[in-house]
């Protein structure tokens with residue numbers, strides 16, 4: 182049985198990190214304009230190209246955006262919202278959580294939350310960590326802020342409900358894995374020694390194989406991408422080919438995280454109640 186009423190859930194999500202992908206590693210990178218321009222490509226070129234592709238297929242998706250990028254690029258964020266996509270929380274400055282004090286982490290949460298509330302008029306419903314790390318206060322804070330989903334953990338191919346501090350919650354985890362991320366394939370920079378680029382076809386091969394197994398097993402597929410990476414021509418062609426491939430199967434739902442979570446959560450709660458009996 183598929184997890185949702187509309188079939189196999191395929192999430193195509195975009196982390197619009199822009200320049201924060203670099204300044205979060207080292208604030209001094211702000212003084213390296215050419216390095217920063219790699220991030221600028223995400224908002225100047227990549228996002229628009231992605232929005233046009235999604236429109237061509239009538240796909241609504243989720244963009245995880247740091248609050249700082251929302252504040253700096255408000256017109257672009259409004260365009261993302263105008264085209265029907267969801268805006269989700271991705272910290273404020275993309276600061277790596279393990280380097281923060283609890284007070285600083287809370288400030289990142291609050292400021293990012295306020296940026297989304299201000300631009301969209303609504304509270305964010307999902308959260309994804311910058312740099313794929315959390316601290317002991319992160320999960321309780323997600324519950325406190327009333328988030329509906331997290332997309333962070335690598336431990337499953339199916340969604341599940343989090344237990345936080347020993348308490349069962351309604352917080353849905355939408356897990357992913359590095360093979361479902363564009364950055365390990367393509368992120369290249371002179372400040373990242375050892376990183377090489379792979380052929381775009383490598384990504385297509387990996388994602389098609391992942392899709393085949395996950396679809397056959399009635400699980401889910403969470404793809405995480407970055408406009409500054411996947412928005413480049415050769416990679417976007419691969420994303421389009423992957424969309425075509427997925428839509429060539431029956432019963433595939435490519436949609437926003439919030440809508441798919443609303444659809445699948447009653448089933449997850451039922452399964453948890455039955456397992457607890």
Ligand SMILES: [Zn+2]
Nearest residue numbers: 196198311312
């Ligand atoms: Zn990010």
